[in-house]
Amino acid sequence: DAKTTQPNSMESNEEEPVHLPCNHSTISGTDYIHWYRQLPSQGPEYVIHGLTSNVNNRMASLAIAEDRKSSTLILHRATLRDAAVYYCILRDPRRKGNTPLVFGKGTRLSVIA
Amino acid sequence: DSGVTQTPKHLITATGQRVTLRCSPRSGDLSVYWYQQSLDQGLQFLIQYYNGEERAKGNILERFSAQQFPDLHSELNLSSLELGDSALYFCASSVAGGVGANVLTFGAGSRLTVL
Numbered sequence: 440d441a442k443t444t445q446p447n448s449m450e451s452n453e454e455e456p457v458h459l460p461c462n463h464s465t466i467s468g469t470d471y472i473h474w475y476r477q478l479p480s481q482g483p484e485y486v487i488h489g490l491t492s493n494v495n496n497r498m499a500s501l502a503i504a505e506d507r508k509s510s511t512l513i514l515h516r517a518t519l520r521d522a523a524v525y526y527c528i529l530r531d532p533r534r535k536g537n538t539p540l541v542f543g544k545g546t547r548l549s550v551i552a
Numbered sequence: 553d554s555g556v557t558q559t560p561k562h563l564i565t566a567t568g569q570r571v572t573l574r575c576s577p578r579s580g581d582l583s584v585y586w587y588q589q590s591l592d593q594g595l596q597f598l599i600q601y602y603n604g605e606e607r608a609k610g611n612i613l614e615r616f617s618a619q620q621f622p623d624l625h626s627e628l629n630l631s632s633l634e635l636g637d638s639a640l641y642f643c644a645s646s647v648a649g650g651v652g653a654n655v656l657t658f659g660a661g662s663r664l665t666v667l
Contacts, residue, residue, distance in 0.1 A: 471654060482554070482642045482658030483595065530654040539585050539608055540644075540656055542595040 443527045448547040451517045459512040459546055461527030466507050470529040474501065474512045475540070478523045483542070486512065486525070522550045555579065556659035558643050564665045570631040573662045577624055577645030583607070584626040585646075585656060586618055590639035601626055630664070638666045 444462040451457040463472065474486040487494055487501045489510075494501040500513040514521055526545040555578035565571055577584050586598040588611075597610035601620035612618075615633075620626045630637060640663050644656040 473654065475656075477595075482556075482644070482661050483656075484554070484658065485655050488655070539597045539600050539610065540654075541597060542587075544594055 443529060443543060445525070445527055445543065445546045447544065448549065450549045450551060451514075453519060453550055453552050454516050457514040457517045457521070457548065457550075459514075459525050459527075459548065460509065461511070462509045463527070463529055464508045466529055467531065470531050472501065472503060472507075472510050473528045473530050473540075474499070475526045475528065475542075476523040477526070477545075478520070483526065488530070517548075517550045519550050519552060522548055524548070554657050554659060556643055556645050556657050558641075558659035558662050560662055561660065562663045562665075564667060565633060566667055567633055567635060569633050569666075570629065571633065571664065573628040573630070573641050573643075573664070575626045575628070575643030575645075575659060577626070577643075578657050581645035581647055581657070582624065583646045584620055584624070585644040586612075586626070586628050587642040587644065587658075588639050589642065589661075590636075593639075595642070598628070633664075633666045635666050638664055640664075 471488050471490050473488040475483045477483040487499050489501045502511045524545040524547050557576040559574045582603045585600045588596045598612040599618050600608040604620050615631050618628045640661045642661045644658040646656050
């Protein structure tokens with residue numbers, strides 16, 4: 440899987456939007472951009488994924504740069520429950536069979552009340 | 553509840569002992585993955601099974617082994633335990649194919665403490 444680069448940590452005030460960046464300059468044309476998060480003492484959970492167009496779901500939005508070399512996970516209104524480590528991972532669905540996710544260090548998001 | 557069930561939630565044992573961690577995947581998921589997360593390491597992929605067959609191997613020690621049974625549940629066996637094996641062990645599952653195969657659903661984890 441191609442490499443991603445994320446800031447080690449970020450801080451946000453409660454009820455404000457949060458933009459979590461991810462750089463993936465070596466992304467291939469078929470790589471999907473996936474985001475997972477891990478809340479304290481819990482297993483990782485899927486947040487969102489996209490290929491080229493921006494995506495929205497009930498948890499977040501994913502903004503993908505036109506050249507696809509970077510993306511941003513947007514939490515529209517951070518709550519204390521959003522404090523977690525956020526992982527940006529590239530996945531190629533053409534890869535034979537189901538393959539494991541390789542987690543990097545992610546971005547630790549702190550939310551201040 | 554993610555649909556992935558892991559037991560036990562907590563386990564305390566002594567060095568040299570052997571333990572078995574169990575995982576039931578989400579209904580319909582054929583792939584099971586095991587990950588280890590210790591305090592000083594991130595999430596490390598151990599091993600993956602797909603419909604009963606080993607599919608991929610990561611940083612799994614020789615003292616560790618796993619299998620996936622015909623009913624698709626999986627067990628991770630850890631033997632000759634050392635202090636450094638203390639960690640959270642997560643199981644995840646995914647559907648059979650397509651883009652959805654790249655979406656993993658994780659269980660709540662089994663916390664192993666080796667004394």
